[in-house]
Amino acid sequence: MIDVKLVDYLAGLSRLELREGEKQAMTAGLEQIVAYMDVLNKLDTAGVEPMSHVFPVKNVLREDEAAPSQDRGELLAGSPAGDTEAFLVPQAVE
């Protein structure tokens, strides 16, 4: 099921590049892992509600009350490419 083409597609989605040799190894590794995961098919889960949250906790809400924002300098301090006002990327606007 997992082949190089699919791994290429997943890498594209994930914004990763794999060198040719790496790609083969990754494909084989994922193939093995995914094949193993098929053990789940032995378990009949018909009618079982998928459990996204393990606790019956719900409706955790906050009041609509403003708090001061973070200092801009602090937010931008760790940016690998930014100035004093904004984060910078290569042209992204069409």
Next chain:
Amino acid sequence: MELRELTALELGAAIKRGEVSVKEAARAALDAIAARDGALNAFITVTGERALERADKLQPGARDAQSPLYGVPMALKDNICTKGVRTTCASKILGEFAPPYSAAAADALEGAGAVSLGKLNMDEFAMGSTSETSFYGPVRNPWDLSRVPGGSSGGAAAAVAAGMGWYAVGSDTGGSIRQPAAHCGVTGMKPTYGAVSRYGLIAYASSLDQIGPLCRDAADCAAVLDALMGRDPRDATSLDGGYGRLLEGLTGDIRGMRVGLPAECFGEGLDGEVRAAVLRAAGVLKGRGAQVVELSFPVLEYAVPAYYIIAAAEASSNLSRFDGVKYGWRAERYDGLTDLYRKTRTQGFGAEVKRRILLGAFVLSAGYYDAYYKKALQVKAVIKGAFDEAFRQCDLLLAPVAPTTAPRLGGSLSDPLKMYLSDIYTVPVNLAGLPALSMPCGFDGKGLPIGGQLIGPHFGEGRLLNAAHAFQMDTDYHKRAPEGGNLV
């Protein structure tokens, strides 16, 4: 007084009594780091100067301190954000990232008078069971330097075992506190999901991650958890467990407590010496009045695949934000926006992280979601149900932490599936959001520590800690320390 031999609580008491200054304690820990960490590589960042300054600041309040851990030196796993202190997740991609905020857990411990020594090494983004995937090099096991300390909180376990701090705080997504605690001979606890705020814990798998302590014994764990637990308005999944003070509940009285042994956890694939040690632990508990019940946990084999599907899916999403734009490291050469993302992520992440990102993208991608991700969420429900059933028959479960003692360095990463399978006894707990702890319960023939795992129902921390405390009243495995490690 040999400070190294004290527990965190004993050191805290000595500081309060004025027998030891906060600075002496911090110096002792920093000396141990200087002496031993060259070989162990448990720390990514040591904040010695900060620690000494902090010690000076804390000293005047020592006598009137409310917290039993006041002035006690400790360290945090490097996926827990610390304001102004580099937080790397052991990854190249975070570079020199110094968060402009601290994790709720870091704040809580600071409030309890902790003196932080620095940030602890780990598997990159907490993905691994050996602490070998760190960009900053592998951590070594203080009991045997040719072996791994377990992972992903390997630095935390190694630091506590080697006396480089009195306790550590790590995170556990599929066993990342319990398994290294077992391999390094310390006591580590993963609390109920939601018991400790995850705010500021750099997420690996959000629905499974939980912060917890690694300590010398169960009582220290109780004290650290008393400081850490509680509802945090910044984490919508955090809960008020209504625990009261766990430390006060440690009576050692476990008469009548029903300890369940799930048959499936003692079957094929489990090392004989580990099996024997854990069964002996059951005997010790029985000796203190507990009742041992044999039961079945038939869905065990489904836990690892379900876990890796869910964890990888969430990780692929959680790690997408590391793109070289807002913080951390950016590739030096790239051609345009998409290439900036690709080059930064390709060069910034290690192989295991990439594998899980791709696996996660796969199980969520169009056409595969139902067969894998949705199926895994159904299996999660089944596993939760199996635990509910088990806890109708017993009060807590006793199981191994890992199938073997600490493996040799370099032996695991080449076969990722085998490494994943070694998580079999720890991952079901995370899927069900339960509390569990790992306590030293013996040594194998090579002198390596063995861990026994106690698993409780939701909010069962007090029960688990009391059982471990009772065990530690009758045993001394937790008191043994490695002698400088066996050099190879």
Next chain:
Amino acid sequence: MTWETVIGLETHVELATRTKIFCSCTTEFGGEPNTRCCPVCTGMPGTLPVLNKRVLEFAVKAGLALNCEITRYSRFDRKNYFYPDLPKAYQISQLYLPIAREGTVSIRTQAGDKTIRIHELHMEEDAGKLVHDPWTGQTRCDYNRCGVPLIEIVTEPDFRTADEVIAYLEKLKETLQYLGVSDCKMQEGSLRCDVNLSVRPLGGGALGTRTETKNLNSFKAIARAIDYEARRQVELIGEGKRVVQETRRWDENKDATYAMRSKEDAQDYRYFPEPDIPPIELSQDYLDGLRGAQPELAEAKRERYRAHYGLPEYDCRMITSDKALAAFFEGLVALGAPPKQSANWIMGEVLGALSARGMEPKDMRLTPPTLARLIERVGAGTVNRNTAVKVFEAVFDADGDVDAYVREHGLEQVNDNSLVRDAAARALEANPQSAADYKGGKEKALGFLVGQVMRELKGRADPQAVNAALRELLG
């Protein structure tokens, strides 16, 4: 062959909450780049979202007003894609269990009445703003808008004309404004609309391949884009080519749509339930409470104004075109002002004054008691209509005191008939030619004479009374 255009809309509406959907930063429009941000809305590692209570409330209110089925057990999901305006590289949205589904909106166009079906309404976070800097060749990322709460309202493909689309959007805007959940300002981007459009031979059959057109910043742009895109698709098919399913962008200057560079993974967002936000379960009490607190909407008001106050359709529409205006009208009527006169004042003087000042009705300082008093005095004949307009202008900006102003400026209507008669006599004396003209049959001359009397009485007389006095004196 005759072609039919089939249109569905996806409308994003920014909610008028004080703070963002998942953090406590302000939602205020504008502000220096990246000054309305915190670690949560800039996607810093380890930070977590906590849902704003009012976002949920507003979304449910909107769902109820659009006659939707409210989802009692709802959840958030992550939509994953890389783009620099999305700092987490996923948008927290709702795919599997949107907060509301299956609603209806009734619209009226020249072609008649029609019901548009709402497919769903869901909550999500807005993305940031990217500004290209041609000097450096770099794009600047401003995250102020990141995390501003949105509802996305998706219709079924029920529209056939641009007219219907505009009627729907106007109705939607009116409804959401009345609810107070959004200000729906297209120019500030608080109401944004994507048009999904396909064509097929008239008479039904399977839907054609659709395109999605974005960047529509006004009703006018929407109408033109619909016309353009329908024509383009029909021409393509006429040439034997195929319509490609793609996202297109409206270019206001060129009056045309063009294909956007396709996002590589636009089709595979890898949605999954957001683990950081617990599910939402709404109780019957909660829903009943919100249902009970729903304000009367424009359509109901129009119906009521027609039925109870006998206002013409035009007046009803004008007054309900804005919630604050309707409230003002109801304030006047509640104070006893005659409905039709109140409506006239609002449509004339009030709207005129607002437009002269470039103001919104909600920002007006004039209160109903002030205008009601003025209307009352006109009715009682103690201020005449023309003078009242001057008084209105004088009190409008600061909600001044009508009686005090009239008194201080001596503007009370002269109701003393002898004074009017004296003034009329003086006017005839001073303008004998006009008097003669009138007697000679020139009705117009009377108007001039009335003007002269009014001038002498500084406009305070009742023109009817002046008219009568002159006629009497002229025999």
